[in-house]
Amino acid sequence: MKQSNINIKNRRATFDYEVLDTYTAGIVLTGTEIKSIRNGKASLVDTFCVFYEDELWVKNMHVTEYFYGSFNNHQVRRDRKLLLNKKELEKLQRGTKETGNTIVPLRLFINEKGLAKLVIALARGKKQYDKRESLKEKDARREIDRMFKQ
Template sequence: MAKSKKFEKIINIKNKKASFQFEFIDTYTCGMVLKGTEIKSIRESKISLTEAFCVFLRGELYVRQMHIAPYSMAANYNHAAIRDRKLLLSKKELEKLETKSQEKGLSIIPVRIFINDRGLAKMEIALGRGKKLHDKRHDLKEKDAKRELQRMALD
């Protein structure tokens, strides 16, 4: 029997701006088509999701503007830092997302990247609607109120 690999380092890279700028309606977990040097860079946490967004091309879902830094140990066979990367979802989920993303004001945003217990890189994407300025202010007030309650509880 083969021994199962345990990954000691937990990789969980979040897009913090996404929750502030968008109201999430639905979330999905999907796989990604990556090259060898890309997964090695992800395991070193050298990835940025701040400007990334998802788009449909020929009926398939791709993530654009996701920056994965080139792997430092690779010599000739390194990957391009910014390129379109295919996301893996079932046909049913793809059809549902495509119809909903064509509605006005809805977009698909990458929320976080993590490595599951089998060692595969997964991306969590969300169908979201952009927040208005007053929505953002309301969220900040709630956040401050929670912080104050935690301070009072500690005292």
């Protein structure tokens, strides 16, 4: 199977959160959802993960309706179940019990088998001064790169 170039990122996540641990999870999708994702019509803005009865769900993930779909088209912002093994789920659940930790999606991609995968992270929210520090570091790196290119 050919390599897919679908790589949808949540750019805001690394700015707002300090990533502690990452996992790659499968997603339970309907037929028209996977077709829209393969067309690149998805967004991870304002997306988060929660536990319901020992199952991990991604909420608020936007997958645009499939253009050629009929009345069977999917809902745009429905909850979607994530597929992880039991040990990973237990580790994530323990991690979210700690104050300030949450689970955020970082990247949505199609793997070499043609399956949609979501990279999620156990993360801790940054304080306002941490965000300013991140911006300063980013600007400093950009200045250094400019100096070396000239």
